[in-house]
Amino acid sequence: MPSLEYHLRELQAVLDPFDPVRAVPKYPCAGWKVLDVGCGIGQTLLAPELRAAAELHGIDTDGAAIEFGRRRAGSAHLTLTCAQAEHIPYEDGSFDLVYSRVAVPYTNVPLALAEMRRVLKTGGRFWATLQPVRGELSRLGTGLQRLAAKTVIDSGYVLANSLMLAMSGRCVPRPWNGKYDTVQTRRGAAWLLRRSGFRDVEIFLSPLHFIATATRS
Ligand SMILES: C[S@@+](CC[C@H](N)C(=O)[O-])C[C@H]1O[C@@H](n2cnc3c(N)ncnc32)[C@H](O)[C@@H]1O
Structure with missing residues:
Protein backbone atom coordinates (compact mmCIF):
# COMPACT_ATOMS: atom_id res chain seq x y z
CA MET A 1 0.00 0.00 0.00
CA PRO A 2 1.56 3.36 -0.96
CA SER A 3 2.59 5.64 1.91
CA LEU A 4 1.09 9.02 2.74
CA GLU A 5 4.37 10.57 1.51
CA TYR A 6 3.75 8.95 -1.89
CA HIS A 7 0.27 10.46 -2.12
CA LEU A 8 1.52 13.90 -1.03
CA ARG A 9 4.35 13.78 -3.61
CA GLU A 10 1.83 12.89 -6.31
CA LEU A 11 -0.35 15.79 -5.15
CA GLN A 12 2.59 18.17 -5.68
CA ALA A 13 3.05 16.78 -9.21
CA VAL A 14 -0.68 17.19 -9.93
CA LEU A 15 -0.51 20.83 -8.86
CA ASP A 16 2.68 21.55 -10.85
CA PRO A 17 1.83 22.08 -14.55
CA PHE A 18 5.56 21.78 -15.45
CA ASP A 19 6.13 18.40 -13.79
CA PRO A 20 7.58 16.21 -16.59
CA VAL A 21 5.79 13.02 -15.48
CA ARG A 22 2.42 14.65 -14.82
CA ALA A 23 -0.49 12.58 -16.21
CA VAL A 24 -4.06 13.72 -15.54
CA PRO A 25 -7.28 13.40 -17.56
CA LYS A 26 -7.94 16.43 -19.75
CA TYR A 27 -11.54 16.86 -20.86
CA PRO A 28 -13.91 19.81 -21.15
CA CYS A 29 -15.64 18.56 -18.02
CA ALA A 30 -17.82 21.55 -17.05
CA GLY A 31 -20.86 20.24 -15.18
CA TRP A 32 -19.65 16.62 -15.28
CA LYS A 33 -19.83 14.01 -12.53
CA VAL A 34 -16.35 12.49 -12.20
CA LEU A 35 -15.10 9.38 -10.39
CA ASP A 36 -11.44 8.54 -9.55
CA VAL A 37 -10.91 4.80 -8.91
CA GLY A 38 -7.93 4.15 -6.59
CA CYS A 39 -7.83 7.86 -5.67
CA GLY A 40 -5.43 7.66 -2.68
CA ILE A 41 -5.97 10.93 -0.76
CA GLY A 42 -7.87 12.33 -3.76
CA GLN A 43 -4.75 13.98 -5.23
CA THR A 44 -5.69 13.76 -8.92
CA LEU A 45 -9.20 15.06 -8.20
CA LEU A 46 -7.51 18.35 -7.21
CA ALA A 47 -6.01 18.83 -10.70
CA PRO A 48 -6.89 22.23 -12.23
CA GLU A 49 -8.14 20.34 -15.32
CA LEU A 50 -11.05 18.94 -13.25
CA ARG A 51 -12.01 22.18 -11.52
CA ALA A 52 -15.05 22.79 -13.74
CA ALA A 53 -16.66 19.43 -12.87
CA ALA A 54 -19.95 19.57 -10.98
CA GLU A 55 -19.11 16.64 -8.67
CA LEU A 56 -15.80 14.97 -7.81
CA HIS A 57 -15.87 11.48 -6.27
CA GLY A 58 -13.06 9.08 -5.36
CA ILE A 59 -12.85 5.52 -4.04
CA ASP A 60 -9.87 3.63 -2.60
CA THR A 61 -9.39 0.51 -0.46
CA ASP A 62 -6.93 2.37 1.79
CA GLY A 63 -9.12 3.68 4.62
CA ALA A 64 -6.32 5.77 6.15
CA ALA A 65 -5.67 7.55 2.82
CA ILE A 66 -9.40 8.22 2.37
CA GLU A 67 -9.67 9.61 5.90
CA PHE A 68 -6.60 11.84 5.40
CA GLY A 69 -7.98 13.03 2.04
CA ARG A 70 -11.35 13.90 3.61
CA ARG A 71 -9.70 15.92 6.39
CA ARG A 72 -7.30 17.64 3.97
CA ALA A 73 -10.05 18.55 1.49
CA GLY A 74 -11.96 20.32 4.26
CA SER A 75 -14.72 22.27 2.57
CA ALA A 76 -13.49 21.44 -0.97
CA HIS A 77 -16.16 19.57 -2.87
CA LEU A 78 -14.76 16.02 -2.80
CA THR A 79 -16.67 12.85 -1.88
CA LEU A 80 -14.14 10.18 -0.88
CA THR A 81 -15.26 6.64 -0.02
CA CYS A 82 -13.41 3.53 1.13
CA ALA A 83 -14.40 0.92 -1.49
CA GLN A 84 -13.01 -1.56 -4.02
CA ALA A 85 -12.73 -0.97 -7.77
CA GLU A 86 -14.34 -4.41 -8.17
CA HIS A 87 -17.48 -3.29 -6.26
CA ILE A 88 -18.03 0.40 -6.94
CA PRO A 89 -20.72 1.73 -4.58
CA TYR A 90 -22.57 3.83 -7.17
CA GLU A 91 -25.59 3.17 -9.35
CA ASP A 92 -25.41 2.29 -13.03
CA GLY A 93 -24.80 5.27 -15.33
CA SER A 94 -23.82 7.71 -12.57
CA PHE A 95 -20.76 9.40 -14.14
CA ASP A 96 -19.65 11.34 -17.23
CA LEU A 97 -15.97 10.51 -16.63
CA VAL A 98 -14.46 7.57 -14.74
CA TYR A 99 -10.68 7.53 -14.53
CA SER A 100 -7.96 5.69 -12.68
CA ARG A 101 -4.35 6.73 -12.27
CA VAL A 102 -1.80 3.99 -11.40
CA ALA A 103 -4.44 1.72 -9.83
CA VAL A 104 -6.13 -0.54 -12.45
CA PRO A 105 -3.04 -2.84 -12.63
CA TYR A 106 -3.50 -3.57 -8.89
CA THR A 107 -7.09 -4.72 -9.29
CA ASN A 108 -8.87 -7.76 -10.65
CA VAL A 109 -8.70 -5.98 -14.02
CA PRO A 110 -11.74 -7.50 -15.84
CA LEU A 111 -13.98 -6.97 -12.80
CA ALA A 112 -12.73 -3.41 -12.25
CA LEU A 113 -13.21 -2.52 -15.94
CA ALA A 114 -16.74 -3.98 -15.88
CA GLU A 115 -17.56 -1.89 -12.80
CA MET A 116 -16.04 1.28 -14.26
CA ARG A 117 -18.13 0.74 -17.41
CA ARG A 118 -21.29 0.04 -15.36
CA VAL A 119 -21.13 3.33 -13.45
CA LEU A 120 -20.47 5.37 -16.63
CA LYS A 121 -23.32 6.95 -18.57
CA THR A 122 -23.69 5.75 -22.16
CA GLY A 123 -21.16 7.80 -24.12
CA GLY A 124 -19.26 8.58 -20.89
CA ARG A 125 -15.46 8.77 -20.99
CA PHE A 126 -12.94 6.31 -19.54
CA TRP A 127 -9.29 7.26 -18.86
CA ALA A 128 -6.63 5.13 -17.14
CA THR A 129 -2.88 4.80 -16.83
CA LEU A 130 -1.54 1.27 -17.29
CA GLN A 131 1.84 -0.27 -16.53
CA PRO A 132 4.05 -1.20 -19.49
CA GLN A 184 -0.05 -4.54 -19.94
CA THR A 185 0.88 -4.29 -23.59
CA ARG A 186 -0.82 -1.65 -25.73
CA ARG A 187 -2.50 -4.34 -27.82
CA GLY A 188 -3.57 -6.35 -24.76
CA ALA A 189 -5.03 -3.27 -23.07
CA ALA A 190 -7.01 -2.32 -26.18
CA TRP A 191 -8.37 -5.87 -26.44
CA LEU A 192 -9.42 -5.90 -22.76
CA LEU A 193 -11.21 -2.58 -23.07
CA ARG A 194 -13.14 -3.60 -26.21
CA ARG A 195 -14.01 -6.91 -24.56
CA SER A 196 -15.33 -4.96 -21.53
CA GLY A 197 -17.76 -2.98 -23.69
CA PHE A 198 -15.78 0.17 -24.52
CA ARG A 199 -15.44 1.73 -27.97
CA ASP A 200 -13.15 4.38 -29.51
CA VAL A 201 -10.26 2.82 -27.58
CA GLU A 202 -6.97 4.72 -27.89
CA ILE A 203 -3.66 4.05 -26.20
CA PHE A 204 -1.02 6.79 -25.80
CA LEU A 205 2.53 6.63 -24.50
CA SER A 206 3.42 8.86 -21.55
CA PRO A 207 6.84 9.10 -19.84
CA LEU A 208 6.16 6.53 -17.10
CA HIS A 209 2.97 4.69 -18.14
CA PHE A 210 0.73 4.39 -21.08
CA ILE A 211 -2.67 5.98 -21.09
CA ALA A 212 -5.83 4.27 -22.29
CA THR A 213 -8.90 6.30 -23.24
CA ALA A 214 -12.26 4.97 -24.39
CA THR A 215 -15.98 5.66 -24.53
CA ARG A 216 -18.71 3.61 -22.89
CA SER A 217 -20.81 1.99 -25.61
C1 LIG B 1 -0.03 3.81 -6.75
S1 LIG B 1 -1.44 4.37 -5.87
C2 LIG B 1 -2.08 5.63 -6.96
C3 LIG B 1 -2.87 6.66 -6.22
C4 LIG B 1 -3.39 7.81 -7.11
N1 LIG B 1 -4.40 7.34 -8.06
C5 LIG B 1 -2.25 8.48 -7.86
O1 LIG B 1 -2.21 8.38 -9.08
O2 LIG B 1 -1.39 9.10 -7.22
C6 LIG B 1 -2.59 3.04 -6.12
C7 LIG B 1 -3.85 3.21 -5.31
O3 LIG B 1 -4.79 2.22 -5.70
C8 LIG B 1 -5.44 1.74 -4.54
N2 LIG B 1 -5.99 0.41 -4.85
C9 LIG B 1 -5.31 -0.74 -5.04
N3 LIG B 1 -6.17 -1.75 -5.30
C10 LIG B 1 -7.42 -1.21 -5.29
C11 LIG B 1 -8.74 -1.75 -5.50
N4 LIG B 1 -8.93 -3.04 -5.76
N5 LIG B 1 -9.78 -0.90 -5.40
C12 LIG B 1 -9.60 0.42 -5.12
N6 LIG B 1 -8.38 0.98 -4.90
C13 LIG B 1 -7.31 0.18 -5.00
C14 LIG B 1 -4.35 1.74 -3.48
O4 LIG B 1 -4.87 1.72 -2.17
C15 LIG B 1 -3.62 3.03 -3.81
O5 LIG B 1 -4.11 4.14 -3.11
Missing part, protein backbone atom coordinates in the same frame (compact mmCIF):
# COMPACT_ATOMS: atom_id res chain seq x y z
CA VAL A 133 5.82 -4.58 -19.47
CA ARG A 134 9.32 -3.04 -19.70
CA GLY A 135 9.29 -1.84 -16.06
CA GLU A 136 8.54 -5.33 -14.79
CA LEU A 137 11.19 -6.92 -17.03
CA SER A 138 13.74 -4.48 -15.64
CA ARG A 139 12.66 -5.34 -12.05
CA LEU A 140 13.07 -9.05 -12.87
CA GLY A 141 16.53 -8.38 -14.37
CA THR A 142 17.65 -6.49 -11.25
CA GLY A 143 16.27 -9.25 -9.02
CA LEU A 144 18.19 -11.90 -10.98
CA GLN A 145 21.43 -9.88 -10.91
CA ARG A 146 21.20 -9.43 -7.15
CA LEU A 147 19.96 -13.00 -6.54
CA ALA A 148 16.98 -11.45 -4.72
CA ALA A 149 14.67 -14.47 -4.53
CA LYS A 150 11.59 -12.55 -3.28
CA THR A 151 11.81 -10.02 -6.13
CA VAL A 152 12.29 -12.75 -8.73
CA ILE A 153 9.32 -14.77 -7.42
CA ASP A 154 7.09 -11.69 -7.22
CA SER A 155 8.10 -10.50 -10.67
CA GLY A 156 7.52 -14.03 -12.01
CA TYR A 157 3.98 -13.87 -10.58
CA VAL A 158 3.33 -10.42 -12.18
CA LEU A 159 4.58 -11.53 -15.62
CA ALA A 160 2.73 -14.90 -15.57
CA ASN A 161 -0.47 -13.19 -14.33
CA SER A 162 -0.19 -10.55 -17.06
CA LEU A 163 0.26 -13.20 -19.75
CA MET A 164 -2.80 -15.05 -18.47
CA LEU A 165 -4.80 -11.79 -18.50
CA ALA A 166 -3.72 -11.01 -22.06
CA MET A 167 -4.55 -14.52 -23.30
CA SER A 168 -7.71 -15.38 -21.36
CA GLY A 169 -9.09 -12.11 -19.96
CA ARG A 170 -8.70 -13.41 -16.39
CA CYS A 171 -6.19 -12.72 -13.64
CA VAL A 172 -5.51 -14.10 -10.15
CA PRO A 173 -4.22 -12.56 -6.91
CA ARG A 174 -0.84 -13.40 -5.40
CA PRO A 175 -1.30 -16.65 -3.43
CA TRP A 176 0.72 -15.27 -0.49
CA ASN A 177 -1.08 -11.95 0.16
CA GLY A 178 -4.23 -11.92 -1.99
CA LYS A 179 -3.14 -8.74 -3.86
CA TYR A 180 -3.38 -8.35 -7.64
CA ASP A 181 -0.72 -7.00 -9.97
CA THR A 182 -0.38 -7.00 -13.75
CA VAL A 183 1.43 -5.16 -16.51
Whole structure:
Protein backbone atom coordinates (compact mmCIF):
# COMPACT_ATOMS: atom_id res chain seq x y z
CA MET A 1 0.00 0.00 0.00
CA PRO A 2 1.56 3.36 -0.96
CA SER A 3 2.59 5.64 1.91
CA LEU A 4 1.09 9.02 2.74
CA GLU A 5 4.37 10.57 1.51
CA TYR A 6 3.75 8.95 -1.89
CA HIS A 7 0.27 10.46 -2.12
CA LEU A 8 1.52 13.90 -1.03
CA ARG A 9 4.35 13.78 -3.61
CA GLU A 10 1.83 12.89 -6.31
CA LEU A 11 -0.35 15.79 -5.15
CA GLN A 12 2.59 18.17 -5.68
CA ALA A 13 3.05 16.78 -9.21
CA VAL A 14 -0.68 17.19 -9.93
CA LEU A 15 -0.51 20.83 -8.86
CA ASP A 16 2.68 21.55 -10.85
CA PRO A 17 1.83 22.08 -14.55
CA PHE A 18 5.56 21.78 -15.45
CA ASP A 19 6.13 18.40 -13.79
CA PRO A 20 7.58 16.21 -16.59
CA VAL A 21 5.79 13.02 -15.48
CA ARG A 22 2.42 14.65 -14.82
CA ALA A 23 -0.49 12.58 -16.21
CA VAL A 24 -4.06 13.72 -15.54
CA PRO A 25 -7.28 13.40 -17.56
CA LYS A 26 -7.94 16.43 -19.75
CA TYR A 27 -11.54 16.86 -20.86
CA PRO A 28 -13.91 19.81 -21.15
CA CYS A 29 -15.64 18.56 -18.02
CA ALA A 30 -17.82 21.55 -17.05
CA GLY A 31 -20.86 20.24 -15.18
CA TRP A 32 -19.65 16.62 -15.28
CA LYS A 33 -19.83 14.01 -12.53
CA VAL A 34 -16.35 12.49 -12.20
CA LEU A 35 -15.10 9.38 -10.39
CA ASP A 36 -11.44 8.54 -9.55
CA VAL A 37 -10.91 4.80 -8.91
CA GLY A 38 -7.93 4.15 -6.59
CA CYS A 39 -7.83 7.86 -5.67
CA GLY A 40 -5.43 7.66 -2.68
CA ILE A 41 -5.97 10.93 -0.76
CA GLY A 42 -7.87 12.33 -3.76
CA GLN A 43 -4.75 13.98 -5.23
CA THR A 44 -5.69 13.76 -8.92
CA LEU A 45 -9.20 15.06 -8.20
CA LEU A 46 -7.51 18.35 -7.21
CA ALA A 47 -6.01 18.83 -10.70
CA PRO A 48 -6.89 22.23 -12.23
CA GLU A 49 -8.14 20.34 -15.32
CA LEU A 50 -11.05 18.94 -13.25
CA ARG A 51 -12.01 22.18 -11.52
CA ALA A 52 -15.05 22.79 -13.74
CA ALA A 53 -16.66 19.43 -12.87
CA ALA A 54 -19.95 19.57 -10.98
CA GLU A 55 -19.11 16.64 -8.67
CA LEU A 56 -15.80 14.97 -7.81
CA HIS A 57 -15.87 11.48 -6.27
CA GLY A 58 -13.06 9.08 -5.36
CA ILE A 59 -12.85 5.52 -4.04
CA ASP A 60 -9.87 3.63 -2.60
CA THR A 61 -9.39 0.51 -0.46
CA ASP A 62 -6.93 2.37 1.79
CA GLY A 63 -9.12 3.68 4.62
CA ALA A 64 -6.32 5.77 6.15
CA ALA A 65 -5.67 7.55 2.82
CA ILE A 66 -9.40 8.22 2.37
CA GLU A 67 -9.67 9.61 5.90
CA PHE A 68 -6.60 11.84 5.40
CA GLY A 69 -7.98 13.03 2.04
CA ARG A 70 -11.35 13.90 3.61
CA ARG A 71 -9.70 15.92 6.39
CA ARG A 72 -7.30 17.64 3.97
CA ALA A 73 -10.05 18.55 1.49
CA GLY A 74 -11.96 20.32 4.26
CA SER A 75 -14.72 22.27 2.57
CA ALA A 76 -13.49 21.44 -0.97
CA HIS A 77 -16.16 19.57 -2.87
CA LEU A 78 -14.76 16.02 -2.80
CA THR A 79 -16.67 12.85 -1.88
CA LEU A 80 -14.14 10.18 -0.88
CA THR A 81 -15.26 6.64 -0.02
CA CYS A 82 -13.41 3.53 1.13
CA ALA A 83 -14.40 0.92 -1.49
CA GLN A 84 -13.01 -1.56 -4.02
CA ALA A 85 -12.73 -0.97 -7.77
CA GLU A 86 -14.34 -4.41 -8.17
CA HIS A 87 -17.48 -3.29 -6.26
CA ILE A 88 -18.03 0.40 -6.94
CA PRO A 89 -20.72 1.73 -4.58
CA TYR A 90 -22.57 3.83 -7.17
CA GLU A 91 -25.59 3.17 -9.35
CA ASP A 92 -25.41 2.29 -13.03
CA GLY A 93 -24.80 5.27 -15.33
CA SER A 94 -23.82 7.71 -12.57
CA PHE A 95 -20.76 9.40 -14.14
CA ASP A 96 -19.65 11.34 -17.23
CA LEU A 97 -15.97 10.51 -16.63
CA VAL A 98 -14.46 7.57 -14.74
CA TYR A 99 -10.68 7.53 -14.53
CA SER A 100 -7.96 5.69 -12.68
CA ARG A 101 -4.35 6.73 -12.27
CA VAL A 102 -1.80 3.99 -11.40
CA ALA A 103 -4.44 1.72 -9.83
CA VAL A 104 -6.13 -0.54 -12.45
CA PRO A 105 -3.04 -2.84 -12.63
CA TYR A 106 -3.50 -3.57 -8.89
CA THR A 107 -7.09 -4.72 -9.29
CA ASN A 108 -8.87 -7.76 -10.65
CA VAL A 109 -8.70 -5.98 -14.02
CA PRO A 110 -11.74 -7.50 -15.84
CA LEU A 111 -13.98 -6.97 -12.80
CA ALA A 112 -12.73 -3.41 -12.25
CA LEU A 113 -13.21 -2.52 -15.94
CA ALA A 114 -16.74 -3.98 -15.88
CA GLU A 115 -17.56 -1.89 -12.80
CA MET A 116 -16.04 1.28 -14.26
CA ARG A 117 -18.13 0.74 -17.41
CA ARG A 118 -21.29 0.04 -15.36
CA VAL A 119 -21.13 3.33 -13.45
CA LEU A 120 -20.47 5.37 -16.63
CA LYS A 121 -23.32 6.95 -18.57
CA THR A 122 -23.69 5.75 -22.16
CA GLY A 123 -21.16 7.80 -24.12
CA GLY A 124 -19.26 8.58 -20.89
CA ARG A 125 -15.46 8.77 -20.99
CA PHE A 126 -12.94 6.31 -19.54
CA TRP A 127 -9.29 7.26 -18.86
CA ALA A 128 -6.63 5.13 -17.14
CA THR A 129 -2.88 4.80 -16.83
CA LEU A 130 -1.54 1.27 -17.29
CA GLN A 131 1.84 -0.27 -16.53
CA PRO A 132 4.05 -1.20 -19.49
CA VAL A 133 5.82 -4.58 -19.47
CA ARG A 134 9.32 -3.04 -19.70
CA GLY A 135 9.29 -1.84 -16.06
CA GLU A 136 8.54 -5.33 -14.79
CA LEU A 137 11.19 -6.92 -17.03
CA SER A 138 13.74 -4.48 -15.64
CA ARG A 139 12.66 -5.34 -12.05
CA LEU A 140 13.07 -9.05 -12.87
CA GLY A 141 16.53 -8.38 -14.37
CA THR A 142 17.65 -6.49 -11.25
CA GLY A 143 16.27 -9.25 -9.02
CA LEU A 144 18.19 -11.90 -10.98
CA GLN A 145 21.43 -9.88 -10.91
CA ARG A 146 21.20 -9.43 -7.15
CA LEU A 147 19.96 -13.00 -6.54
CA ALA A 148 16.98 -11.45 -4.72
CA ALA A 149 14.67 -14.47 -4.53
CA LYS A 150 11.59 -12.55 -3.28
CA THR A 151 11.81 -10.02 -6.13
CA VAL A 152 12.29 -12.75 -8.73
CA ILE A 153 9.32 -14.77 -7.42
CA ASP A 154 7.09 -11.69 -7.22
CA SER A 155 8.10 -10.50 -10.67
CA GLY A 156 7.52 -14.03 -12.01
CA TYR A 157 3.98 -13.87 -10.58
CA VAL A 158 3.33 -10.42 -12.18
CA LEU A 159 4.58 -11.53 -15.62
CA ALA A 160 2.73 -14.90 -15.57
CA ASN A 161 -0.47 -13.19 -14.33
CA SER A 162 -0.19 -10.55 -17.06
CA LEU A 163 0.26 -13.20 -19.75
CA MET A 164 -2.80 -15.05 -18.47
CA LEU A 165 -4.80 -11.79 -18.50
CA ALA A 166 -3.72 -11.01 -22.06
CA MET A 167 -4.55 -14.52 -23.30
CA SER A 168 -7.71 -15.38 -21.36
CA GLY A 169 -9.09 -12.11 -19.96
CA ARG A 170 -8.70 -13.41 -16.39
CA CYS A 171 -6.19 -12.72 -13.64
CA VAL A 172 -5.51 -14.10 -10.15
CA PRO A 173 -4.22 -12.56 -6.91
CA ARG A 174 -0.84 -13.40 -5.40
CA PRO A 175 -1.30 -16.65 -3.43
CA TRP A 176 0.72 -15.27 -0.49
CA ASN A 177 -1.08 -11.95 0.16
CA GLY A 178 -4.23 -11.92 -1.99
CA LYS A 179 -3.14 -8.74 -3.86
CA TYR A 180 -3.38 -8.35 -7.64
CA ASP A 181 -0.72 -7.00 -9.97
CA THR A 182 -0.38 -7.00 -13.75
CA VAL A 183 1.43 -5.16 -16.51
CA GLN A 184 -0.05 -4.54 -19.94
CA THR A 185 0.88 -4.29 -23.59
CA ARG A 186 -0.82 -1.65 -25.73
CA ARG A 187 -2.50 -4.34 -27.82
CA GLY A 188 -3.57 -6.35 -24.76
CA ALA A 189 -5.03 -3.27 -23.07
CA ALA A 190 -7.01 -2.32 -26.18
CA TRP A 191 -8.37 -5.87 -26.44
CA LEU A 192 -9.42 -5.90 -22.76
CA LEU A 193 -11.21 -2.58 -23.07
CA ARG A 194 -13.14 -3.60 -26.21
CA ARG A 195 -14.01 -6.91 -24.56
CA SER A 196 -15.33 -4.96 -21.53
CA GLY A 197 -17.76 -2.98 -23.69
CA PHE A 198 -15.78 0.17 -24.52
CA ARG A 199 -15.44 1.73 -27.97
CA ASP A 200 -13.15 4.38 -29.51
CA VAL A 201 -10.26 2.82 -27.58
CA GLU A 202 -6.97 4.72 -27.89
CA ILE A 203 -3.66 4.05 -26.20
CA PHE A 204 -1.02 6.79 -25.80
CA LEU A 205 2.53 6.63 -24.50
CA SER A 206 3.42 8.86 -21.55
CA PRO A 207 6.84 9.10 -19.84
CA LEU A 208 6.16 6.53 -17.10
CA HIS A 209 2.97 4.69 -18.14
CA PHE A 210 0.73 4.39 -21.08
CA ILE A 211 -2.67 5.98 -21.09
CA ALA A 212 -5.83 4.27 -22.29
CA THR A 213 -8.90 6.30 -23.24
CA ALA A 214 -12.26 4.97 -24.39
CA THR A 215 -15.98 5.66 -24.53
CA ARG A 216 -18.71 3.61 -22.89
CA SER A 217 -20.81 1.99 -25.61
C1 LIG B 1 -0.03 3.81 -6.75
S1 LIG B 1 -1.44 4.37 -5.87
C2 LIG B 1 -2.08 5.63 -6.96
C3 LIG B 1 -2.87 6.66 -6.22
C4 LIG B 1 -3.39 7.81 -7.11
N1 LIG B 1 -4.40 7.34 -8.06
C5 LIG B 1 -2.25 8.48 -7.86
O1 LIG B 1 -2.21 8.38 -9.08
O2 LIG B 1 -1.39 9.10 -7.22
C6 LIG B 1 -2.59 3.04 -6.12
C7 LIG B 1 -3.85 3.21 -5.31
O3 LIG B 1 -4.79 2.22 -5.70
C8 LIG B 1 -5.44 1.74 -4.54
N2 LIG B 1 -5.99 0.41 -4.85
C9 LIG B 1 -5.31 -0.74 -5.04
N3 LIG B 1 -6.17 -1.75 -5.30
C10 LIG B 1 -7.42 -1.21 -5.29
C11 LIG B 1 -8.74 -1.75 -5.50
N4 LIG B 1 -8.93 -3.04 -5.76
N5 LIG B 1 -9.78 -0.90 -5.40
C12 LIG B 1 -9.60 0.42 -5.12
N6 LIG B 1 -8.38 0.98 -4.90
C13 LIG B 1 -7.31 0.18 -5.00
C14 LIG B 1 -4.35 1.74 -3.48
O4 LIG B 1 -4.87 1.72 -2.17
C15 LIG B 1 -3.62 3.03 -3.81
O5 LIG B 1 -4.11 4.14 -3.11
